[in-house]
Amino acid sequence: MATIYDVAEAAGVTAATVSLALSGKGVVNRETRARILQCAKDLRYRPNLVARSLTMRQTHTIGLVVLNIGNPFYAEVALAVEREARRAGYRVLFANTDGDDELGRELLEDLAARQVDGVIAMPGGLPPEAVRAIAATGLPIVACMWEEQDPTLSPAAEVDFLAGGRLVAEHLLALGHTRIAVVADGRPDGTLQHHLRVTGLREVLAGAGTPLDTALLCHGDSSLESGAGAGATLLARPTPPTAIFATNDLMATGVLAAARDAGIRVPDELSVVGFDDIFLAAHTAPPLTTVHIDKAVLMATATDLLLRALSGEAVSSPPPLLPSLVRRASTAPPLAGSAT
Amino acid sequence: MATIYDVAEAAGVTAATVSLALSGKGVVNRETRARILQCAKDLRYRPNLVARSLTMRQTHTIGLVVLNIGNPFYAEVALAVEREARRAGYRVLFANTDGDDELGRELLEDLAARQVDGVIAMPGGLPPEAVRAIAATGLPIVACMWEEQDPTLSPAAEVDFLAGGRLVAEHLLALGHTRIAVVADGRPDGTLQHHLRVTGLREVLAGAGTPLDTALLCHGDSSLESGAGAGATLLARPTPPTAIFATNDLMATGVLAAARDAGIRVPDELSVVGFDDIFLAAHTAPPLTTVHIDKAVLMATATDLLLRALSGEAVSSPPPLLPSLVRRASTAPPLAGSAT
């Protein structure tokens, strides 16, 4: 590969001049500049961006660390980030944590070692301390979509999950459901990963005088399979719920499968609500009623936040993104006979 | 950030020694090594991988360029590549062409300028010449899943699409269908992007004495919407087909939607077959019969091929991956009354 020295030699000038001519900075004689440009073209000169990064101390690369890029939710996220970053001349280095905190920590360190200019950190496999530790290093990092509204993780692009949970409760209540179950991500005895989504639902339910029956709170790990398992358990109860809220669409799809296996018709005998509105949600059987999160807007915000921070601007977290309910065919009023 | 010089100074040695001690190469006195390690730790030394890349002339980064990473198919692809690459100490730089040849070309150039060690090129927005041009540069590049079996694009990880198309025809024929339509990606009057998938089907159909009726060959652009449009057109015909083969799952899902809109029951009145077996396929209504491509295996092969080429090995393309048919609920024998 031709270097700047090759071009310099061919044009009969020095490397510094070539650099100036190519970058357009400083003033270079029209003729020598033309000659340099010509030589560069002839030699198919392409700047070595690694060398440039070393001197410029910036790589024009940002890191995006997600739980699992094969997950449809994160695929949409990745797309949005790549688009937005590219438009600003940045490229994106992706990393999957696979939910492994230790891996997540390593990945973050590696990104830092590779001198990415900044990183966008999505929850899952990234302990908050790890994010904080990297941030303390001076590496700009924006937390995106974290359920815990940790002010020290700033700036952050947030989603109002609480409002999302409320939306679900209001919808189900309006339909006439009272025996509502939830399948949430979190270990049975541990922290609820989707804490706020459930809390929002709980608040509204309690306010309506029909508090959530904790016996109807099941746990999954965000996978379709876990949703199917929890759904089966719930549906096998002596008096099964008339509606199930799964805290993400994958689990909701699992619930749909469990209902099908149990011979229970959705939405006639059971209403199901998901969360996220991934692409799949519109095409399940029946199409899923769910809480829509505008991933393109969210990630554009996050990327923009990061890019602005990179350019030295003092940025602060924008207001959280408000989700909206999208009603499809998986919810309906409960059957008259099945009311409590 | 602490550099190797800071560590050297702290440990009272020279940078070269630190480098040796840290890399484990050469022989360093046990004590000085221990001292160096300690200083490095104290100073939270992290090697600057950009600097290292410059001297080592390798970045331990590979580029992956796909059509659109938001597309569920490519999301699975990306996941597999990232996994495989990481395990070998490589990181992945993603790029979306969005089907734009010009963009694809630029992206490839940029990846080269960033000195990626190699790239995996998936079809879509990447003109073969562009791939060839980059390969001519000396940059290892493996073409993956290209429909055109271009021997100059080697090494390549291929899929036997022809066999896949045959599988579909055999399945449909065995079920008793004769009036089979296809929705393929490609402009009406242009090249068929999914050429081989259709050819495979055609071969078998012709061999069985029921050649494909070209009036039943519709075109889409691989999107769900295009599949729905083509499906609607097909279903509105005076004598609609009893089976539709869409050359990818997204379009097949669109066909499913079109059938639902037209009040046509699947699989009773219409059989639908897709191609790819993306995650969505198992969860549509009804679940889609489709041709399965093992993306994890395919991409592991592609990545491995690239990595081996990087280590100087003379690699050659492995035999194409054989797809398999996965029967789900969208296909069944045609209704007695609707036979031709």
Add this chain to the structure above:
DNA sequence: CTGAAAGCGCTAACAA
């Protein structure tokens, strides 16, 4: 307007 020189952080001969 152009050249000389230094430096980004690290590695790799080759000496000592």
Add this chain to the structure above:
DNA sequence: TTGTTAGCGCTTTCAG
């Protein structure tokens, strides 16, 4: 066993 020196390719003062 450790230090010296040079160099990876580029940018950026500072002289000339």
